[in-house]
Amino acid sequence: MLGEMWSFKGRYKILHMTWFAFFLSFVVWFNFPPFATTIGQEFGLTKPQLGTIGLCNVALTVPARVIIGMLLDKYGPRLTYSILLMYAAIPCIIFATAQSFNQLVIGRLLMGIVGAGFVIGIRMVAEWFPPKDVGTAEGIYGGWGNFGSAFSAFTMVIFAVALSFLPGAFNFGEAQTFKVLFFPAFETAILNWRVAIAGTGIIAALYGALYLVSVTDTPPGKEYKRPEKARGIEVTTKRDFWFLMAMNLPLNLILMVLAWRLQKVGFLDNTGITIAILAIVGLYLFQSWNCWEVNKDLMTGKKRYAPEDRYEFMQVAMLELTYIVNFGSELAVVTMLPAFFEGTFDSVDKAAAGIIASSYAFMNLASRPGGGIISDKLGSRKWTMVVLTGGMGIGYLLMSTVNGAWPIPLAVLLTMACSFFVQSSEGATFAMVPLVKRRITGQIAGNVGAYGNVGAVAYLTTRLLLTENSGAANGGEPVMSAVNAGFFQVLGIGGLIVAFLCIFFMKEPKGSFAEFHEGEEVFESSAEEATY
Structure with missing residues (x-):
């Protein structure tokens, strides 16, 4: 390819x-x-x-x-x-x-x-x-x-x-x-x-x-498969419906965190925050109603899915968790890396700190494709995810130990190595997303992607709280070295927990390495050339 x-x-x-x-x-x-x-x-x-x-x-x-x-x-x-x-x-x-x-x-x-x-x-x-x-x-x-x-x-x-x-x-x-x-x-x-x-x-x-x-x-001659209803995610068992309802909660709770933040800076007054919370609750109820409408026949016993047409929502949930800890952490880390290098090393000014920090984002050019290639070639998408997510967790824990005594080149090398595991894990996540249930790939990708933003807001809010607590304990001036160490420890522990969960709950997607999508007709070579 x-x-x-x-x-x-x-x-x-x-x-x-x-x-x-x-x-x-x-x-x-x-x-x-x-x-x-x-x-x-x-x-x-x-x-x-x-x-x-x-x-x-x-x-x-x-x-x-x-x-x-x-x-x-x-x-x-x-x-x-x-x-x-x-x-x-x-x-x-x-x-x-x-x-x-x-x-x-x-x-x-x-x-x-x-x-x-x-x-x-x-x-x-x-x-x-x-x-x-x-x-x-x-x-x-x-x-x-x-x-x-x-x-x-x-x-x-x-x-x-x-x-x-x-x-x-x-x-x-x-x-x-x-x-x-x-x-x-x-x-x-x-x-x-x-x-x-x-x-x-x-x-x-x-x-x-x-x-x-x-x-x-x-491609020419290939049908674009659409779900019967696109108002909510289609599930194939009653248990998975309630699991879906639970996994939709964090998407709305994180919006309440953002509303709280807007109140703290004066954008929302007491009336505004009340309206915002009611709107978020309404959004969750509206989302739940749509999911019910899509899955009503299943929940009322009017519809049963054949075994070959079922999928486990647990696999979607696991991909959502992996994207919290990889893409969520990337968005959070990118915002603080320049200040981290500038504050940690006396010889690094703002301009140099920005250049060093940019190496984290630059790694995307190779790391994310690398994660997808490894997932394709290793022979197991599940274990690719476990190894890359675990490596990311270890990388963040090592970054929590970086201080002014470290050689700057070694700190930069560690940052780039950590970013490789973070972004490769992202690539491995979306190597699996299209293989869960093809006709609802867009909705699965949307939910998994949304969880990346949930992670970003959660991690950024955690760092804000660590900074405020450190300031309160030190006469109003936070000790940023302790804040940064605690922040990276949170990222590292989160990555290791999700890697551990993947071992026990993630399954290899059906048809992971097939020549054709599940359910497609195997065409002759000339037709295959046109289709793919």
């Missing part, structure tokens, strides 16, 4: 166009952090307010991934991805034209929906690649697309400088002077962050239109 990948024909064209769609969605989703300091100065924001904007960026991604998974299964990935990319221009323009903290928050809340784009490509790639290659294909899609976050961090500022040379009619809001790393000639350049952020949204929208006319949901 890897040798044919650069042909840009057939399935490989779909793979390249789809990972680039994901790449653009992440460039848009992460276009705030490079300008956080500048925006904070322009609006006079406090650190808690800036932190809240960052949390808002992932807030609506949780329900959005679930909802988009439903729409994806019903309408197909081509239309769903195209509309999402076109939508990206709306929150970008809202954020770019904001004149107050509240408007910034609204813009980032709406931006969180763009972060749900990842799940769409999971099904698109799964439709075009057979099970034996799906781990590698999904790894390339996830790893190369996920690089959009690192690309945004490195290029958004330079993009803003370039746009500042446009005629005055294209420059709006207050311009900021700044210093561009590696470009001393730009030390007095104008940073037009507003045009840069709006520009990324417009580029994404244009690519959405191109994607709409350039791809198809399935």
Whole structure:
């Protein structure tokens, strides 16, 4: 497969166009952090307010991934991805034209929906690649697309400088002077962050239109299988229905955590927090009702699934847990690594800390595809997951021991090794997602992806609480070395617990290494060539 990948024909064209769609969605989703300091100065924001904007960026991604998974299964990935990319221009323009903290928050809340784009490509790639290659294909899609976050961090500022040379009619809001790393000639350049952020949204929208006319949901002659109802996840046993209800709870509880955070920074008053909590409870009840409607015949005894048509929801739950500890931890760690290196090593300044920390995100280019390749080649997707998740846990525990006495190169090497296990574990997770139950792959991918954001918010909130507790115990000034050690210990223990659970509860997906998807007709070689 890897040798044919650069042909840009057939399935490989779909793979390249789809990972680039994901790449653009992440460039848009992460276009705030490079300008956080500048925006904070322009609006006079406090650190808690800036932190809240960052949390808002992932807030609506949780329900959005679930909802988009439903729409994806019903309408197909081509239309769903195209509309999402076109939508990206709306929150970008809202954020770019904001004149107050509240408007910034609204813009980032709406931006969180763009972060749900990842799940769409999971099904698109799964439709075009057979099970034996799906781990590698999904790894390339996830790893190369996920690089959009690192690309945004490195290029958004330079993009803003370039746009500042446009005629005055294209420059709006207050311009900021700044210093561009590696470009001393730009030390007095104008940073037009507003045009840069709006520009990324417009580029994404244009690519959405191109994607709409350039791809198809399935290869020629292959049927796109849709669930009978896409309002909720279809389960195949009564016990699994109640398990589904339980696993939906964390998706809503994490939204309450975000509402609490918005209250702490003054965005929500007492009335607002009450309304938010009632809305979240209503969301859970609405979600539960939809799941009941989808599975009503099963629950009332009118429908029974044949053994060959059943799947175990436990396998979905296990993939949700793995994505909490791998992708959830990645999102959390990326936000604190620059400050971690700067605070741990006296010889490391802000610029160097940013470069070192970026190595974590850069590893996505190889690590996530690596996880998919290992999952395809090792012969057991379950044990691939166990080993990679366990290695991630050990890596985080080792990072909790890093202090100023460590040689910096060794600390960087450990960071990159840890990120390999984290991102390879992500690749292994989505090597299994399309193999659970094909006709509801979008909804499974949506729920698993949403749990990654649950993990991110949970880990970031944990670090916030560790910081506050340390400050309270030390006269208002937290001991960040202890906070960071505790944070990495939480990540490491979480990874080891999930690896342990995978040993006992995760099963090898049916047909993991088959030439064709389950239930498909085995065509002659010429037809196979057209289909795959």
